[in-house]
Amino acid sequence: MERLKITALAGGVGAAKFLRGLIKTVPQEDVTIIGNVGDDLELYGLHICPDLDTVMYSLAGMVCRKRGWGLEDDTFNCLSMLSRYGLETWFKLGDKDLATHVYRTYLLKSGLRLSRVTSELCRRLGLRVKILPVTDNRLRTMIVTEEGTLSFQEYFVKKMCEPKVLEVFFDGADEAEPAPGVLESIMNADVIIICPSNPILSIQPILAVKGVREALQRSDKPVVAITPIIAGKAVKGPTVKIMRELGYAASALTVAEFYRDFLEIFVLDIRDRGLKSVIESLGLKVSLHDTLMRTPEDEIRLAKEVLNATLNPSNP
Numbered sequence: 001m002e003r004l005k006i007t008a009l010a011g012g013v014g015a016a017k018f019l020r021g022l023i024k025t026v027p028q029e030d031v032t033i034i035g036n037v038g039d040d041l042e043l044y045g046l047h048i049c050p051d052l053d054t055v056m057y058s059l060a061g062m063v064c065r066k067r068g069w070g071l072e073d074d075t076f077n078c079l080s081m082l083s084r085y086g087l088e089t090w091f092k093l094g095d096k097d098l099a100t101h102v103y104r105t106y107l108l109k110s111g112l113r114l115s116r117v118t119s120e121l122c123r124r125l126g127l128r129v130k131i132l133p134v135t136d137n138r139l140r141t142m143i144v145t146e147e148g149t150l151s152f153q154e155y156f157v158k159k160m161c162e163p164k165v166l167e168v169f170f171d172g173a174d175e176a177e178p179a180p181g182v183l184e185s186i187m188n189a190d191v192i193i194i195c196p197s198n199p200i201l202s203i204q205p206i207l208a209v210k211g212v213r214e215a216l217q218r219s220d221k222p223v224v225a226i227t228p229i230i231a232g233k234a235v236k237g238p239t240v241k242i243m244r245e246l247g248y249a250a251s252a253l254t255v256a257e258f259y260r261d262f263l264e265i266f267v268l269d270i271r272d273r274g275l276k277s278v279i280e281s282l283g284l285k286v287s288l289h290d291t292l293m294r295t296p297e298d299e300i301r302l303a304k305e306v307l308n309a310t311l312n313p314s315n316p
Contacts, residue, residue, distance in 0.1 A: 004307075007032045007189035011202025012039070012051040013068035013236055014228055015195035016058035018306075019129075021299030022193075023059055025307065028128035032185040034212075036197075037114070037133045038141035038170060038205030041153045043091055044082070046101040047108055050153070051202065052118055052133060053100060060125040068236065071096045090158045115179040132185065134206045135176040141205050142171050152201065161238040165245040168200055173208040186215040191310050194225035196291065198239045199258045200246070216262035224265040224310045226302075227252040227291060231271045235292065253279055260284060267291060267306055 006026065008019060010033050023031055036051040050069065057063040057071060064070045074094030083089045093101070100121065107117040113136040122131055141152040145163035155161060186192060197203055207213045216223055229252045234240045240250040248254045256266045256279045266284045268276060269291040276286045287309035293299045 003027070003030060004190040005032075005188060006030055006191045006193065007034065007185045008193040008195055009034050009197075009203055009206050010051070010055055010195045011036050011197030012054040015051075015197045015202070016055045016063065016068070017293045017299050018193075018195050018226065018302060019055060020058050020296070021293070021301070021303035023129055024296075024300050025303045028059075032130040032132060032181070032189070034132050034134050034182055034185065034206060035118075036202045036205050037135060037139050038201070039152050039156075040140065041091070041151060043093075044087070045105070046098070047105045047114075048091075048093070048101050049104070049114075049118075049133070052131060053097070056118075056122060056125065056127065056131060059129055059131075060127055062125070070094050091153060092157075113179070115181070130181070130185075132182055133179050134182055134212065135209045136179045137176040138172045139176045139205060139209065140171040141201055142169050143167075144169070156238070161241060165242050168204075168242070168246070170205050170208045173205075176209045178209050178211055182209075183211050183215045186212070186219060189219070190221055191307065192216065192219060192221060192223040193306065193310075194223070194259060194263075196226040196228040196235075198228060198234075198237055198242075199255050200239070200242055201237075204258075213262065219262070222264045222310045223259075223262055224267060224287075224306060225255070225259050225263055226267040226306060227255055227269055227272070229255060229272075230269040230292060251275065256282060256284060265310055267309065 039050045041048050054069045062071050064072045071094055074096045076094055078095050078098055079089045104117050114133045115136050118131055143150045143155040144167035145165055147163040232250055243250045252268055252272050253275050260282050266279055267287050270288050273288055279286050289305045
């Protein structure tokens with residue numbers, strides 16, 4: 001396969017699995033990942049970036065595969081002691097994971113921006129792929145529920161996605177500037193991939209940052225999105241629940257509609273082949289594949305299939 005400059009927009013677990021297959025298919029140096037920071041939070045005085053870390057740990061071969069997040073074989077002794085001191089410990093931070101947040105916060109307080117700090121963390125973990133936070137500014141996904149307005153992590157972890165969602169908004173989006181290299185990575189890419197992530201909670205925060213959606217619209221290179229919904233169900237997370245509560249049909253078609261203004265190719269799961277013609281009626285090319293990634297081999301297979309579909313759109 002010819003060398004390609006690939007830019008991917010990514011959330012957490014689903015994106016990480018696909019990207020793990022991607023960097024085993026193409027050289028890491030050819031891949032730039034624009035990561036969601038809407039899930040970020042400050043806890044115990046530390047700056048925590050759950051989506052960036054899930055991608056980073058996964059690509060470094062360190063992630064806990066059973067959970068899909070955190071570090072393999074981590075312990076939780078520090079959290080246990082914090083609980084003894086009377087602090088809330090609903091957000092599960094392992095001991096080795098805490099080291100990442102301590103180092104990140106130390107570097108941020110020394111004056112470095114999040115994009116530079118993320119690059120340093122990746123370098124220390126031996127990664128050659130480039131992971132960029134979509135912005136160095138504060139951006140937070142906020143969930144308006146019947147129980148009040150919650151930060152994403154309060155809704156997702158503390159409340160376990162139970163309250164009914166009334167609205168989602170992105171605090172700070174009006175002021176957030178793209179981090180250095182974000183727009184350039186889109187405009188200079190040969191292929192742009194929207195990973196199989198929650199379209200509302202993972203991808204929309206990225207698109208909400210100034211200039212990102214417009215750069216995707218201006219790109220003259222193929223933009224391909226992989227469905228995160230299979231037969232009306234999300235592989236992981238509250239995607240379907242939130243879509244329904246916000247009044248959207250929970251289907252791959254709705255995801256395609258979210259992205260149609262900049263998308264060229266939509267990767268649809270074979271179990272949803274009945275939606276192919278209606279998605280094509282949106283003006284999109286549709287490529288049918290088994291998008292469920294159960295094994296490392298599935299991750300590599302899907303990455304190869306997506307690249308092939310993108311480079312050969314007449315033969316989906």
